[in-house]
Amino acid sequence: MQERKLKENLKKENILNFTKEEFESRFDKKFRVKQIFEWIYQKYADDFSQMSSLPKELRQDLSRHYHFSPLECVKFEQSKDKSIKYLFRLNDGLLIESVLLPMKEEQSDENGKITKHARYTICVSSQVGCKSGCSFCLTAKGGLKRNLEAGEIVGQILWIKKHNQIPYERRVNIVYMGMGEPLDNLKNVSKAVKILSENDTLAISPKRQTISTSGLAKQIAELGQMKLGVLLAISLHAVNDELRSELMPINKAYNIKAIMDAVRAFPIDQRKRVMFEYLLIDGLNDGLDHAKELVKLLNGIKAKVNLILFNPHEGSIYKRPSLENAVKFQDFLSAKGLTCTIRESKGLDISAACGQLKERSLVKMS
Numbered sequence: 001m002q003e004r005k006l007k008e009n010l011k012k013e014n015i016l017n018f019t020k021e022e023f024e025s026r027f028d029k030k031f032r033v034k035q036i037f038e039w040i041y042q043k044y045a046d047d048f049s050q051m052s053s054l055p056k057e058l059r060q061d062l063s064r065h066y067h068f069s070p071l072e073c074v075k076f077e078q079s080k081d082k083s084i085k086y087l088f089r090l091n092d093g094l095l096i097e098s099v100l101l102p103m104k105e106e107q108s109d110e111n112g113k114i115t116k117h118a119r120y121t122i123c124v125s126s127q128v129g130c131k132s133g134c135s136f137c138l139t140a141k142g143g144l145k146r147n148l149e150a151g152e153i154v155g156q157i158l159w160i161k162k163h164n165q166i167p168y169e170r171r172v173n174i175v176y177m178g179m180g181e182p183l184d185n186l187k188n189v190s191k192a193v194k195i196l197s198e199n200d201t202l203a204i205s206p207k208r209q210t211i212s213t214s215g216l217a218k219q220i221a222e223l224g225q226m227k228l229g230v231l232l233a234i235s236l237h238a239v240n241d242e243l244r245s246e247l248m249p250i251n252k253a254y255n256i257k258a259i260m261d262a263v264r265a266f267p268i269d270q271r272k273r274v275m276f277e278y279l280l281i282d283g284l285n286d287g288l289d290h291a292k293e294l295v296k297l298l299n300g301i302k303a304k305v306n307l308i309l310f311n312p313h314e315g316s317i318y319k320r321p322s323l324e325n326a327v328k329f330q331d332f333l334s335a336k337g338l339t340c341t342i343r344e345s346k347g348l349d350i351s352a353a354c355g356q357l358k359e360r361s362l363v364k365m366s
């Protein structure tokens with residue numbers, strides 16, 4: 001039954017691929033689009049038949065030509081720290097994953113009245129697989145299968161908000177940091193940013209959306225020219241080209257200097273910083289000499305460094321660093337005036353490293 005529905009969807013257009021303006025161009029009465037979008041993005045409808053403010057004929061017509069369910073959840077795992085990792089099947093059967101990261105818990109006063117709402121970050125995939133080939137990454141092993149459409153990216157956020165009953169008006173942060181290299185799919189990622197930020201969809205400001213890249217300098221420049229207002233994160237992971245090329249082959253095409261030049265030219269809100277992700281790997285890049293080099297590299301950039309403790313997967317040749325070394329690394333950067341955090345290992349017990357849930361499920365299903 002479910003399979004039949006997926007096949008049917010393949011013949012229809014996905015509404016989540018449309019900006020409001022694009023969809024309006026298909027209607028004589030533009031206000032209908034506002035109504036349809038409200039049902040989808042704000043009232044979390046499951047089906048056109050629920051859209052009671054639309055005439056019956058229009059609902060039937062819509063369901064003949066369109067759908068708004070580009071994915072179905074096949075599996076999810078909740079970690080002890082409450083982060084949830086989802087495995088989604090796309091309409092053509094391919095698998096991707098997303099993660100919901102609760103950042104702050106809800107707080108209430110003595111009368112039970114909520115004083116502060118919970119805050120969430122959703123980490124989304126931008127491609128099925130990836131061709132960047134980072135040596136520490138499980139996703140890299142299967143290569144690139146295809147780019148996600150904008151609506152498949154939007155669909156991950158919509159599905160997660162809806163199924164966790166996160167109300168429409170509760171803002172979430174988005175990080176394009178799941179499977180894939182977002183800037184290798186810039187056309188659809190930038191469209192997803194636009195769709196998500198529209199008032200009649202989920203109204204997630206671009207300032208709450210962070211695009212993370214392995215360092216495609218040319219596309220960083222293109223993204224900057226688009227002036228979307230998104231935040232930028234660079235997966236740096238090494239401070240010299242030799243080690244970086246070993247960890248991330250993409251460094252042979254765009255070396256550290258090329259990336260830094262692109263970052264310096266990137267338009268960023270005065271109050272914001274460029275995030276540098278630095279994966280600490282035991283004995284490889286976690287020494288104080290590396291920290292010293294990192295300070296030099298980031299000189300003059302409004303940067304924030306996010307240290308991530310490598311999360312080993314089966315067969316991995318790299319090891320997790322000691323917390324002690326990570327703290328020393330962090331202290332060194334902080335003493336030099338850099339904002340630096342050690343990322344909590346959210347979801348460590350649920351295989352949170354990119355690609356692991358998918359790989360394990362494939363093993364299970366085959």
Ligand code: SF4
Nearest residue numbers: 130133134137140180
């Ligand atoms: S770490 Fe990211 S960019 Fe590198 S191979 Fe994995 S998914 Fe691609």
